[in-house]
Structure formats: C-alpha cells, structure tokens
Amino acid sequence: MSAAPVFDAPFALGMMALHEAPALHAPERLADWLEARLDQGLHWFDHADIYGDRAGERLFGDALRARPGLASRVKVVTKADIVTPERDASSFAVKHYDSSATYVARAIDDALERLGVERLDHFLLHRPDPLMDAEATGRALDDAIAAGKLGAAGVSNFRPEAWRRLQAAMHGRLSAHQLQLSLDHPQPLFDGLFDALIGDGQAPMAWSPLGGGRVLTGPARSLLLSQAEAFGVSPAGLALAWVRALPGRPLPVIGSLKPERIETLCRDAALELPRPAWFALLEAARGHEVA
Numbered sequence: 001m002s003a004a005p006v007f008d009a010p011f012a013l014g015m016m017a018l019h020e021a022p023a024l025h026a027p028e029r030l031a032d033w034l035e036a037r038l039d040q041g042l043h044w045f046d047h048a049d050i051y052g053d054r055a056g057e058r059l060f061g062d063a064l065r066a067r068p069g070l071a072s073r074v075k076v077v078t079k080a081d082i083v084t085p086e087r088d089a090s091s092f093a094v095k096h097y098d099s100s101a102t103y104v105a106r107a108i109d110d111a112l113e114r115l116g117v118e119r120l121d122h123f124l125l126h127r128p129d130p131l132m133d134a135e136a137t138g139r140a141l142d143d144a145i146a147a148g149k150l151g152a153a154g155v156s157n158f159r160p161e162a163w164r165r166l167q168a169a170m171h172g173r174l175s176a177h178q179l180q181l182s183l184d185h186p187q188p189l190f191d192g193l194f195d196a197l198i199g200d201g202q203a204p205m206a207w208s209p210l211g212g213g214r215v216l217t218g219p220a221r222s223l224l225l226s227q228a229e230a231f232g233v234s235p236a237g238l239a240l241a242w243v244r245a246l247p248g249r250p251l252p253v254i255g256s257l258k259p260e261r262i263e264t265l266c267r268d269a270a271l272e273l274p275r276p277a278w279f280a281l282l283e284a285a286r287g288h289e290v291a
Contacts, residue, residue: 006175006203007251010269011240012044012077013037013262014207014253018059019052021257025059027066034063036259038073040266046178046205046253047115048079048126049107053086054114061116071117077205078115079126079156079178080107099129101140108144121151122176128155128162138169145172152176156207160196167200177202181250183220183239183285184211189246198248206243209252215239220284227277236261237268242281245273 024030037043047057057078064071081104085093108123123144125137141153154176155163167174177197181188185208188194197204210216216224216235224235231238240252256262283289 007044007205007249009042009044009251010244011042011209011252011254011265012046012205013042013257014046014255015056015060016046016048016051017255017257019055024257027059027062030059030063031067031070033257033259034060034070034074035067037262038070040262042262042266043073043075044077044121044251045074046077047111048082049111050082050084050126053084054110057111057114061114064116074117075121076115076117077122077124077176077178078111078120079124080104080111081126081129097127097129097131099125099132099137101133101136104137104140105144108149112149119148119151122154123150123152124154124156124176124178125158125166126156128158132162132166134165134169138166142171154178154202159193160200163197163202164200174200174202176205178205178207178253180208181206181243182209182211182215183242183281184208184214184218186282186285194246202248204246204248204250206250206252209243209254210236210239215285218285219287220281223281223284227281231271231277233268233271234264237265237271238273238281240265241268241271241273242278244269245278 018024024033047060049057081097081099083096083098085095088094088096111120144150145153152175153172154174156178163174179188224238228235228238243250243252254265279290
C-alpha cells in the first residue's frame with residue numbers, strides 16, 4: 001500500500017511559536033492573519049498541546065470564535081501524549097508520555113474545545129509510548145473517529161514496530177505520520193523509516209524541514225544559494241522542494257509566522273526539482289556521493 005497525498009497545500013503552518021508572537025495574540029489580529037493565509041490556499045495548521053503549554057491552541061480557538069466563518073475553512077492537525085514536568089501531577093514531576101485510553105480521549109476533547117472546531121482533521125500521538133496498551137489506545141482513537149471528533153488518526157516520530165502494533169488493534173487506518181526530515185536530517189530515507197511509512201500508506205509530514213535553519217547554513221549552503229538563483233527561488237523554497245520531491249509528496253511544516261516569508265515560500269512552491277539537482281543537494285548536505 002502506498003501513500004496517496006492527502007495534504008492539498010504546498011506546506012503546513014506550524015503553530016509552535018504562536019504563543020511567542022504577541023502581535024498575533026489579539027483574536028481579531030490573528031483572525032486577519034488566518035484569513036490572509038487561507039486566501040493564499042494555506043489551510044493546514046499544525047498544533048500540539050505542549051506548544052506554549054496549550055496556549056497556541058487557545059489563541060487559535062479565540063481567533064476562530066472571533067470570526068466564526070473561518071472555522072469551516074481551516075484544517076487542523078494536533079498532537080498529544082507528551083506530559084511535561086510542569087503538568088505531571090505526581091510527586092516525580094517528570095516528563096513522560098501518556099497514551100492511555102483515558103488520557104487520549106480527554107486530550108481529544110480538550111483540543112476540540114481549545115481550538116474551537118467541531119472536528120480535528122488529524123490527531124497524532126506525538127511520541128511513541130513504551131507503556132502503550134495498543135488495544136485500549138486503538139479503541140479510543142477508533143471511538144473518536146466514529147463519534148466524528150477526528151477525521152483521521154496518525155502518529156509522530158514512531159518506528160514501524162510501534163505504529164504497526166497500534167494499527168493492528170484499530171479498525172481505522174493510521175493515515176498520517178509526522179517525522180523529522182530535511183537536507184539536514186535525511187536519515188529516514190536510508191534507515192528504512194520513510195520506506196516503511198510510505199509502504200504502509202501513511203501520508204508524510206516533515207517537521208523541521210529547514211533543520212532549524214541549519215539547512216541554510218550547513219554544508220549545502222553554497223549549492224543551495226547557487227541553485228536557488230538558477231531556479232529563481234529562495235534557498236528555503238529550494239530546500240522545501242527537495243522534501244516535496246519524495247514519494248508521497250511530504251508536507252513540510254514551516255515555523256515562520258511572517259507574512260512576507262510565507263508569501264515567498266508560496267511563490268517558490270511551483271518548483272519541481274529535477275532528479276540530478278535533488279541528488280546534488282543530498283551529496284552536498286552529506287559530504288559524499290551515493291554508493
């Protein structure tokens with residue numbers, strides 16, 4: 001089974017830094033920003049409950065409540081199961097994962113309330129939990145899909161053995177997988193992870209597709225600059241095209257909230273990277289040619 005692209009946009013807008021952008025905290029200001037992005041054809045917004053300790057989801061929901069017409073236009077991905085030390089109610093105050101059925105069901109309901117939407121288009125387990133009871137967790141995800149709370153369930157940062165154990169316990173299909181993938185981190189292309197998720201029919205989402213800026217400053221910088229000029233795009237746009245060229249057309253999740261940066265990446269998204277250029281960038285990033 002191969003993954004069919006399900007993300008009809010050139011990239012998703014990651015909301016991990018929304019709580020750190022005070023200029024967008026007023027609901028009407030954020031609603032204006034959201035409407036502008038939607039008008040650009042950008043309707044996928046990526047959240048997680050740990051972003052700003054739930055503040056990102058709350059701010060987003062406040063904007064949708066301030067302008068109700070936007071809720072039907074946005075497509076929301078959110079993630080849960082990471083418990084930070086501050087949110088650990090035990091005496092240990094330890095960061096841990098909780099994929100228990102009770103926790104997952106509550107996390108879904110809480111995310112719906114904070115985000116102000118009737119359905120999460122994709123809900124992902126944020127990190128693999130060694131203590132996961134696959135049957136109970138799978139049942140909780142299936143129940144949420146059946147109740148119309150989720151469009152689909154998926155995973156983030158899982159290895160094949162972990163997601164296949166969960167999938168075997170579910171009726172619904174794990175339809176999306178968010179993984180670290182970029183020119184700075186191409187390892188999933190060579191350790192079997194990317195092949196496995198594509199083979200299992202999961203639509204890939206690439207987090208940190210610019211490597212936190214390292215793609216633009218690392219070993220491939222010189223080639224990125226020269227090829228970006230040759231193709232008439234920005235270096236960041238070229239790096240995202242490298243990701244999108246892969247099977248399943250991975251959806252990059254970008255972290256920038258700046259309209260001018262987003263506009264540039266929208267313009268650059270038309271680039272279809274030729275195969276030799278793709279391999280040349282890979283070689284520059286890794287420092288050696290393929291075998």
